[in-house]
Amino acid sequence: MQSETVPLRQFYQAVGDQAAPITRLVRRHMEINADTEIYLGVALSEAAQNIEDHARSSIGGVWCARYLSGSKQVRVAVVDHGIGIAGSLAALSPGIDDVEALRRVVRGGFSSKSLARNMGLGVSNLCANVKHLRGDLAIVSGAAAAVMTAYADPIRFEPLPCRFPGTAIFFRLNVIDPD
Amino acid sequence: MMVTTVSTSRLKALDFFSPSRAVVESARLLAQAAIADLDRFESVEVDFSGLRGISSSYFNAFFGDVGRVLGSTVLRTRLHCRYETKGQGDLAGRSLDAVLRSLDGPATQTA
Numbered sequence: 022m023q024s025e026t027v028p029l030r031q032f033y034q035a036v037g038d039q040a041a042p043i044t045r046l047v048r049r050h051m052e053i054n055a056d057t058e059i060y061l062g063v064a065l066s067e068a069a070q071n072i073e074d075h076a077r078s079s080i081g082g083v084w085c086a087r088y089l090s091g092s093k094q095v096r097v098a099v100v101d102h103g104i105g106i107a108g109s110l111a112a113l114s115p116g117i118d119d120v121e122a123l124r125r126v127v128r129g130g131f132s133s134k135s136l137a138r139n140m141g142l143g144v145s146n147l148c149a150n151v152k153h154l155r156g157d158l159a160i161v162s163g164a165a166a167a168v169m170t171a172y173a174d175p176i177r178f179e180p181l182p183c184r185f186p187g188t189a190i191f192f193r194l195n196v197i198d199p200d
Numbered sequence: 201m202m203v204t205t206v207s208t209s210r211l212k213a214l215d216f217f218s219p220s221r222a223v224v225e226s227a228r229l230l231a232q233a234a235i236a237d238l239d240r241f242e243s244v245e246v247d248f249s250g251l252r253g254i255s256s257s258y259f260n261a262f263f264g265d266v267g268r269v270l271g272s273t274v275l276r277t278r279l280h281c282r283y284e285t286k287g288q289g290d291l292a293g294r295s296l297d298a299v300l301r302s303l304d305g306p307a308t309q310t311a
Contacts, residue, residue: 035224036220036222036223037217037218037219037222037253038253039253041219044253059285060287062253063254063256065253066253066258069255070223070256138257138261140295143256146291
């Protein structure tokens with residue numbers, strides 16, 4: 022099977038069928054059941070909803086996905102050009118640094134409360150769902166990164182030597198041959 | 201005159217979900233229907249099977265809207281949810297717990 026790409030797509034809102042092209046790409050290359058499809062959809066939808074609710078990104082968000090036949094992986098990237106996670110949390114926690122901001126949202130239960138319905142579950146759900154899919158995940162926001170690998174605990178949080186102008190989420194799923 | 205009957209209304213979340221609509225708006229439409237039915241029926245059962253591409257915000261908005269209008273006791277006792285998979289149920293459960301905590305305060309214990 023050849024490599025295949027879901028082209029870059031821009032969005033400003035988390036909409037019902039937004040994740041469908043990426044889900045279809047995964048389904049074409051992996052055998053997935055309803056539970057797996059829901060975990061994947063939730064991971065993508067959480068990323069999109071966070072951009073809509075918190076990022077204040079002038080370009081909204083962009084995402085794309087690619088199946089790589091050589092490494093037998095599906096890789097997904099979701100990126101915005103917004104204020105970053107620390108920038109969003111600063112309203113409630115002035116002076117919070119990028120690493121601590123990432124640590125808190127990954128743990129969950131901590132939100133900037135940009136909207137009343139925000140409960141601080143989005144990023145922690147995203148991580149939990151990618152982990153359930155046995156995928157690897159990296160989140161880069163400002164001058165910090167969180168890195169999660171499928172079979173290693175805990176999630177690593179690292180300062181970066183340079184600053185990313187927004188937030189980027191990358192995850193990859195390993196395609197498991199049915200036999 | 202409000203007529204109260206000992207009966208259950210059944211709603212399918214998919215009937216209120218549009219692929220082209222914001223995820224949270226679909227949740228709000230479902231919440232409006234559930235609130236209306238909770239006024240007329242003893243209990244409401246919502247079936248979430250078939251939904252794809254929803255996030256915690258979907259359940260936050262749904263449970264939050266119902267809870268703000270009718271209170272946390274109704275959320276606990278008269279609203280019953282059926283989930284397609286364990287993963288979907290776990291996602292909804294975390295949202296429900298968070299909504300109940302926000303309505304009642306941090307000491308709330310949930311089922």
